[in-house]
Amino acid sequence: MNKAGKVEGEGSKAQARREQVLAAAHACFLQSGFHGASMAVIAKAANMSVGHIYHYFENKEAIIAAIVEENVQHVLSNIRSVRGAPRLYEAMIEKAGERLDDVMDTGKTALMVEVLAEASRNPHVAELIKLSDQTPLKLLGELIAEGRQARPALSQEELRARAEVVAALFEGLQIRALRNPDLPRAAILPLMQDCIRLVLER
């Protein structure tokens, strides 16, 4: 009921504690996966008793939810950073390099994969990641529409398809990096950029 959720606009102390847990959980999940990391281990990593974690999070799943949310915010701010640029497409394409580095961080990817795996069998998490994906995807669609300028406008479905393919490129590369961490980044970047340009301008 009012276990978690009560920690809302509270003092920074509580907020700090929460983040302490999240940081610890993040690290533990990275190393052992969602199921592999026990609450006991997380508690130890957070320098906190097991029971006390439950003051800040209703259960283990709530911790994952918070971490997913964190990740969404990160992606969102990345997308937003190109907004309002004068030559939008060029900005997006240039940004691709930065995103590429981001995406090759195996730590982050491992966590994302962990979450996706969980989603396959936990409907609650599935719903969560579906929802959390909508905002960035919509934003990406808007950016694409915005940048069309002279070119003919696109239907909603066309916009969606383009956003999906761009997203797929990055998420796909993320997976590739997980499979084999030494991707030839330098050779890949221009290919990526060409693909993005193609999808945007086509």
Next chain:
Amino acid sequence: MNKAGKVEGEGSKAQARREQVLAAAHACFLQSGFHGASMAVIAKAANMSVGHIYHYFENKEAIIAAIVEENVQHVLSNIRSVRGAPRLYEAMIEKAGERLDDVMDTGKTALMVEVLAEASRNPHVAELIKLSDQTPLKLLGELIAEGRQARPALSQEELRARAEVVAALFEGLQIRALRNPDLPRAAILPLMQDCIRLVLER
């Protein structure tokens, strides 16, 4: 004390039993994930006692490994199916449609994600998927080289990069489909094909 592994060139009976287990495990893993599916459930699905499974597999991890291996073979055969086609690039691009359907099968993706998650923390599985990824990737690279025809030849790294991007497109879309199963397939396919063409012919 007869560990598993001794079942090598044995009668087809044993082999059939093994496959019985694998089929059951596959189905169970699909539904509940590696950690979610218990040995008891797998045994029941395989019409076999729990204990008897241990005659054919040393432990649960060995089953997982076998399933991963299976998955690799599936991907390989997919790529091989375009080999030797007269107009190779066109064949690959046409094949994209089929692959797209394949890739949007959330069941298969769930398993792939499961494997990747497992790899993040189980070095044995990590090694396995790294190795298992090399063959298809190399094959893809060869196909790309083979199809260049008139165009200038590419360095190994260039080939690798192209193969990675094509792979990323498909694996990325696979992830996208997992996040949101109702992708606009019709609008996505031509975008994908253009991207592939671009990467191949560039």
Next chain:
Amino acid sequence: MNKAGKVEGEGSKAQARREQVLAAAHACFLQSGFHGASMAVIAKAANMSVGHIYHYFENKEAIIAAIVEENVQHVLSNIRSVRGAPRLYEAMIEKAGERLDDVMDTGKTALMVEVLAEASRNPHVAELIKLSDQTPLKLLGELIAEGRQARPALSQEELRARAEVVAALFEGLQIRALRNPDLPRAAILPLMQDCIRLVLER
């Protein structure tokens, strides 16, 4: 280090606080039982912090003890209400209807059962309810003796047995109502009254 118990003849404020806790605890115990109601829930119901409850009660058991005590007083006052009536037996028998309603209140019974269950394993509570039962039972015996009037006097044991049977009728019906809340009250009342009359006048 001021344990509870020191709160004796103190200001009405402290007393009010104590009762606040008891009222809350009563409500919570009714709904969830002694073990089901957590201190946290009781504290919330009492509009008080968890820790502060420990200023007024040494521990949870002390709260339970206080509630048991309360219950005893309730039963006592019920019996006293017929005392001194001119035609005592008739008064008792008439009262039976009221008592019946009282007894069919499943909320009260739930608490009584809770107390009895606790008594089976907590010697302190056992002692408490044994003592607390003596007064009403003795009172009931006196009433019976008092009402014999013309009839021959009864030995202590005879009186005790009669009181026990009357008590058993009511407590038994209480249990019956708990097992099945829709007792045929109308048909039961005259039977009860006849039984009581029989036991009293025999």
Next chain:
Amino acid sequence: MNKAGKVEGEGSKAQARREQVLAAAHACFLQSGFHGASMAVIAKAANMSVGHIYHYFENKEAIIAAIVEENVQHVLSNIRSVRGAPRLYEAMIEKAGERLDDVMDTGKTALMVEVLAEASRNPHVAELIKLSDQTPLKLLGELIAEGRQARPALSQEELRARAEVVAALFEGLQIRALRNPDLPRAAILPLMQDCIRLVLER
């Protein structure tokens, strides 16, 4: 699903194991109550590992359910034992003495109270005891109807009320014995018998 329940018409070994658990649980619940007795303690008492108990019972509640059922069977056989007697009422009244001893066994009562307490907050157990009470009550009603002979027949509700009052007498005495184990049995028995006769013949 098919955790428990599978142990049905199986070999006596499984049946014996089940009873081993029930006996242990019975003893533990008696001593510490349903919530007080941990599965670990029950397991130790049953000379069995914790996990193995779950081969025979789906969960702790299922153990209680089985014990409740056991008790019902006991009561039923008690009621049945007078069936078909030539002078039915006399037989029932004579049986009262035996039942009285039964009812004064505080061990059994403690368990019954435990179950009732649990029922107050666990709807599943509530349903269970409601159901389990119906059969004996119905049987008792039938016996009463059967024994009326010359006397005018009774409506269903009248029968029910009479059965309830008889049941209340015994269950009430059970509670009395729990509150104070040294009831004056000798003096109580004739009172009980008179009450039963009254209720039956009225």
Next chain:
DNA sequence: AATGAATGAGGGTTCATTCAT
């Protein structure tokens, strides 16, 4: 070859109680 009874460590979670503020 085949069974499934048996183990016990470890999982997530709850809760009475304490104590610094």
Next chain:
DNA sequence: GATGAATGAACCCTCATTCAT
């Protein structure tokens, strides 16, 4: 007087694995 953050042992339950048959 009053708070609620903090503890940690104990709860029920699950599961990979072993072994007598």
